Amino acid sequence: MSANDAPGxxxxxxxxxxxxxxxxxxxxxxxxxxxxxxxxxxxxxxxAVGIASQGLxxxxxxxxxxxxxAKVVKxxxxxxxxxxxxxxxxxxADHLVRRCHDAGLRVVLATSGPRSDLDWMLPAIGVGVGVxxxxxxxxxxxxxxxxxxxxxxxxxxxxxxxxxxxxIGDTVWDVQxxxxxxxxxxxxxxxxxxxxxxxxxxxxxxxxxxxDLVDRWDxxxxxxxx
Numbered sequence: 365m366s367a368n369d370a371p372g373x374x375x376x377x378x379x380x381x382x383x384x385x386x387x388x389x390x391x392x393x394x395x396x397x398x399x400x401x402x403x404x405x406x407x408x409x410x411x412a413v414g415i416a417s418q419g420l421x422x423x424x425x426x427x428x429x430x431x432x433x434a435k436v437v438k439x440x441x442x443x444x445x446x447x448x449x450x451x452x453x454x455x456x457a458d459h460l461v462r463r464c465h466d467a468g469l470r471v472v473l474a475t476s477g478p479r480s481d482l483d484w485m486l487p488a489i490g491v492g493v494g495v496x497x498x499x500x501x502x503x504x505x506x507x508x509x510x511x512x513x514x515x516x517x518x519x520x521x522x523x524x525x526x527x528x529x530x531x532i533g534d535t536v537w538d539v540q541x542x543x544x545x546x547x548x549x550x551x552x553x554x555x556x557x558x559x560x561x562x563x564x565x566x567x568x569x570x571x572x573x574x575x576d577l578v579d580r581w582d583x584x585x586x587x588x589x590x
Contacts, residue, residue: 371589372470372497372524374515374547376533378477379413379555381457381489381574385534386556387447388413388440392420395439399432401425410556414535416476416508451488454554456575458490463578467590470497474518474531479503498522510537512544519545530585532577536565550577550585 379385392409404424412420417440421433428436464471475481479501486492500518507513519529531542534555542549543566551562554573562570569585571577581587 369525370468370470370528372472372519372522372529373464373586373589374472374474374518374524374529374531374542375461375464376531376538377473377475377485377489379534380532380538380552381453381461382485383452383454383554385410385413387450388444391440391443391447392424392436394443395436396425398439398443399428399435401428401432401436413555414476414509414533414537416502416511419508419510448484451484453489454573454575456573456578459578460574461489461491462495463581464586465495467586469586469590470522470524471495472497472518472522472524473499474501474514475499476502476508476514509535510540510544512541512546515541515545515547519547528589530589536561539565539567548585552577 375381389406389410393404393406396404408424412423415423417437421436425433425436461471473496482499498521500514500521502508505513505517515531519526526546529547531538531547531549533549534552535557539549539551539562548568550569550571551567552571552573553559559570571580577584
């Protein structure tokens with residue numbers, strides 16, 4: 365079986381494997397305040413988590429000038445760095461990655477973070493590179509989610525057929541990106557977005573989190589994929 369014949373899974377990291385969404389929401393909220401942008405609530409930042417940084421700032425501070433927007437992005441990076449020690453994996457995150465690998469799926473971590481984040485993300489998840497077919501990060505693409513670039517690039521880099529690939533994510537932006545990339549998507553509610561909202565966005569299946577997906581593996585797209 366060639367790599368292209370093997371089924372694959374594109375795994376988001378933030379909010380899917382690692383419990384980071386509310387930390388990002390806090391860091392973004394602080395960053396907007398630091399930059400003097402009024403009127404942005406933590407609910408706003410949480411709903412926007414998952415959008416590429418520049419897109420998130422453009423969405424929530426549309427009237428701000430470019431210098432202010434750049435300051436928001438910079439302050440978020442600094443604010444979030446102070447919170448990284450608080451990051452933990454969701455229950456079953458490591459088991460999900462290994463279950464996918466052991467089932468014969470080519471596992472690709474597709475994260476909207478920079479490649480340098482993998483240095484702490486992989487240990488936090490509790491898996492090594494040996495169970496991965498590869499990784500794709502924001503460093504590899506020109507446009508982040510909800511654009512499909514991260515997913516289409518991941519499939520191209522790792523020789524995956526969209527028809528035999530499933531994405532796993534936690535936000536409506538993941539769903540939009542998957543739809544645009546032509547792949548099916550399993551959504552998880554552990555990132556704080558409701559199942560109703562994820563289904564309305566077009567998710568093929570919804571589970572509570574990594575452990576729930578592992579426990580109900582036989583009922584999922586992943587089981588049918590292999």
